[in-house]
Amino acid sequence: MTDHDTDTIVAIATAPGAGGVGMVRLSGPRSRAIAEGLCGCALVPRHAHYVRIRANDTLLDDGIALYFAAPASFTGEHVVELQAHGSPVVLQQIVAACRALGARDARPGEFSERAFLNGKLDLAQAEAVADLIAAADTRAARAARRALDGVFSERVDAVATELLHLRVHVEAAIDFADESLDTLGGEQVRAGLDRAATHIAQLLADAERGRKLRDGLHAVIVGPPNAGKSSLLNALAGSERAIVTDIAGTTRDLLHETVRLDGAELTLVDTAGLREGGDAIEREGMRRAREELRRADLAIVVLDARDPASGRAAVAEAIADVPRRLWIHNKADLLDAPPLMADDTVHVSARTGQGLDTLHAQLRRLSGAEAADAAEGTFTARARHVDALARAALHVDDARGQVAHEALDLAAESLRAAHEALGEITGRVAPDALLGHIFSSFCIGK
Numbered sequence: 469m470t471d472h473d474t475d476t477i478v479a480i481a482t483a484p485g486a487g488g489v490g491m492v493r494l495s496g497p498r499s500r501a502i503a504e505g506l507c508g509c510a511l512v513p514r515h516a517h518y519v520r521i522r523a524n525d526t527l528l529d530d531g532i533a534l535y536f537a538a539p540a541s542f543t544g545e546h547v548v549e550l551q552a553h554g555s556p557v558v559l560q561q562i563v564a565a566c567r568a569l570g571a572r573d574a575r576p577g578e579f580s581e582r583a584f585l586n587g588k589l590d591l592a593q594a595e596a597v598a599d600l601i602a603a604a605d606t607r608a609a610r611a612a613r614r615a616l617d618g619v620f621s622e623r624v625d626a627v628a629t630e631l632l633h634l635r636v637h638v639e640a641a642i643d644f645a646d647e648s649l650d651t652l653g654g655e656q657v658r659a660g661l662d663r664a665a666t667h668i669a670q671l672l673a674d675a676e677r678g679r680k681l682r683d684g685l686h687a688v689i690v691g692p693p694n695a696g697k698s699s700l701l702n703a704l705a706g707s708e709r710a711i712v713t714d715i716a717g718t719t720r721d722l723l724h725e726t727v728r729l730d731g732a733e734l735t736l737v738d739t740a741g742l743r744e745g746g747d748a749i750e751r752e753g754m755r756r757a758r759e760e761l762r763r764a765d766l767a768i769v770v771l772d773a774r775d776p777a778s779g780r781a782a783v784a785e786a787i788a789d790v791p792r793r794l795w796i797h798n799k800a801d802l803l804d805a806p807p808l809m810a811d812d813t814v815h816v817s818a819r820t821g822q823g824l825d826t827l828h829a830q831l832r833r834l835s836g837a838e839a840a841d842a843a844e845g846t847f848t849a850r851a852r853h854v855d856a857l858a859r860a861a862l863h864v865d866d867a868r869g870q871v872a873h874e875a876l877d878l879a880a881e882s883l884r885a886a887h888e889a890l891g892e893i894t895g896r897v898a899p900d901a902l903l904g905h906i907f908s909s910f911c912i913g914k
């Protein structure tokens with residue numbers, strides 16, 4: 469027997485700290501007996517019982533007890549919820565009393581892990597629970613809600629089923645090795661592979677949007693040394709996060725800062741100024757800056773308003789593949805004449821604050837553009853889902869080439885690999901290490 473068959477787990481399910489009401493949750497075979505021991509009465513499934521919660525004749529609190537009999541519960545096991553006053557001390561005492569009666573502390577995410585292991589949720593849905601709890605804005609919450617409802621999983625499963633049919637077809641054809649594929653429905657296999665490739669590509673694009681929605685816009689501040697990148701980060705963050713000096717090459721490490729604009733979240737990254745040369749430390753900083761730009765949704769290019777041209781040349785190559793750019797001419801306070809207005813350039817002064825409201829509006833607009841992309845039907849996704857879909861796409865591409873060359877053994881192997889990659893998303897194929905990694909990042913009591 470595995471540990472989730474035998475152990476009864478307990479944890480405070482409500483957020484840490486004082487609250488109006490707090491909840492202790494039990495899951496496992498002994499949860500009913502333990503709760504009945506504390507409450508001193510028999511619990512009827514799905515009834516709200518008003519109870520006095522006692523440990524060794526000491527009254528801990530009065531509250532409400534709810535019993536969900538297996539398998540009709542969140543985890544699929546016997547679950548009891550004890551709702552007490554939201555006092556951290558009282559809730560801890562109740563947990564200790566449950567422990568004394570044979571429960572053990574739940575690991576982070578263990579309730580959701582059990583829901584997954586008992587088939588109540590698939591892996592992408594369990595991850596969506598965590599994403600919903602962590603959602604920073606209404607859009608992200610709505611998208612996580614859709615993933616929790618299975619919108620993403622259903623599409624993954626649909627493609628997996630397509631691949632399974634193709635696998636069966638190809639593997640059957642292998643057994644008739646002396647006949648050509650054409651006599652064995654080769655046309656159908658080729659068409660099926662094309663369809664699967666299209667579906668995976670669409671799903672990959674949607675998952676990538678879902679990942680951005682979950683993680684927020686990833687904006688990297690880039691430009692030549694001394695242009696005022698760190699000053700601008702500080703101005704947008706509203707605090708002196710980054711070191712600012714008049715020495716070119718001050719910033720070397722990446723500095724991440726989360727900024728909220730009207731409920732939409734944005735990650736800003738300050739980077740080392742890009743230029744030719746520099747010492748070993750500065751060069752490493754520039755390497756990190758370029759690396760970070762590969763993951764950027766937006767490059768905020770900061771140039772010195774007095775000499776924008778040279779800086780633009782210095783960054784051109786580094787930002788070539790970034791999907792969106794925002795051009796900033798900083799130090800506008802040092803210009804002799806007011807700048808000529810250009811649509812795609814914002815003139816600001818990180819020092820005086822001039823132009824920062826325009827910059828804010830632009831950033832909101834760009835976050836909004838991402839939102840418009842995120843139409844109905846969008847779901848949250850994670851980098852690991854995007855990665856699995858990308859691998860599935862490569863394997864299907866391999867299979868197409870192999871079928872074209874009538875290398876059916878290889879094609880079958882590629883389709884198996886593609887199918888498995890999709891299985892990682894929903895957890896149909898999930899190594900223990902992956903599960904441990906995913907659920908340990910949940911909060912306690914979830």
Ligand SMILES: Nc1nc2c(c(=O)[nH]1)N(C=O)[C@@H](CNc1ccc(C(=O)N[C@@H](CCC(=O)O)C(=O)O)cc1)CN2
Pocket residue numbers: 536539540541542549588
């Ligand atoms: N009190 C309480 N509120 C909560 C939760 C909880 O665990 N307890 N949830 C925790 O995340 C969320 C709701 N999710 C839940 C999902 C399934 C079941 C459940 O009992 N499922 C059974 C019965 C379904 C039915 O009656 O139709 C099942 O799936 O068999 C309960 C809560 C949010 N609110």
Ligand SMILES: Nc1nc2c(ncn2[C@@H]2O[C@H](COP(=O)(O)OP(=O)(O)OP(=O)(O)O)[C@@H](O)[C@H]2O)c(=O)[nH]1
Pocket residue numbers: 691692693694695696697698699700711712713714715716717718719720739740741742798799800801802816817818819820
């Ligand atoms: N007058 C004026 N000076 C500014 C402005 N923004 C930054 N500075 C000054 O410019 C110098 C460089 O600023 P930083 O923010 O460190 O520039 P950086 O782009 O981060 O530089 P590196 O980290 O070296 O790449 C500092 O002396 C700042 O005080 C501005 O809007 N106006």
Ligand SMILES: [Mg+2]
Pocket residue numbers: 697698699710711718719738739740741
């Ligand atoms: Mg800097």
